Amino acid sequence: MEKIWEALKYFFKEYKAFLIMLLVIFGIKFWIADIYQISGESMMPTLENKERVLATKFTSIDQFDIVILNSHNKGSNNKERLYIKRVIGMPGDIISAENHHVLINGEPLEEQYLGEGSYTKDFGPITVPEGEYFVMGDNRLNSTDSRIIGCIKAEDILAETQYVLYPFSKWRSL
Numbered sequence: 001m002e003k004i005w006e007a008l009k010y011f012f013k014e015y016k017a018f019l020i021m022l023l024v025i026f027g028i029k030f031w032i033a034d035i036y037q038i039s040g041e042s043m044m045p046t047l048e049n050k051e052r053v054l055a056t057k058f059t060s061i062d063q064f065d066i067v068i069l070n071s072h073n074k075g076s077n078n079k080e081r082l083y084i085k086r087v088i089g090m091p092g093d094i095i096s097a098e099n100h101h102v103l104i105n106g107e108p109l110e111e112q113y114l115g116e117g118s119y120t121k122d123f124g125p126i127t128v129p130e131g132e133y134f135v136m137g138d139n140r141l142n143s144t145d146s147r148i149i150g151c152i153k154a155e156d157i158l159a160e161t162q163y164v165l166y167p168f169s170k171w172r173s174l
Helices: 001-034
Strands: 035-038 050-056 068-072 079-089 094-098 101-104 123-127 132-136 157-166
Touching: 001 035, 035 157, 079 101
Parallel strands: none
Antiparallel strands: 035 050, 050 157, 068 079, 068 157, 079 132, 094 101, 094 123
């Protein structure tokens, strides 16, 4: 038993810095921030397929934030599918779309982030319940969002995107 104890002490002494580094990396990944790969075109032109983004956890949710959310839909690999969408409506807001414009509480929403010629089909009105958010993709004709899956509970929003990290040539703050 003493040999095992001596071997463990030697291992921890020699690899202490490495073990601490691993703990820090895993701590950051699980509690502070994570990197996500974009899959699909629902957030174009803001985010493109296969870009990688850094998203921080434990942030307050504000209108126009781009968030990672749990859709509770299972993909072909039987894992829960994550979506990336823009927060459009806050709790208590009334959301609708008329003549290609999104309205919040009857006022047109200024959406400079949409691509030229963007088109939003008429919908609503939808009242966003307390503790929930209305999210939409920037590519309105190619997005599964709150118009289809309903409002998103706050606890299903996992993180807020901060930066595009990859490809390096497209690094930018969101």
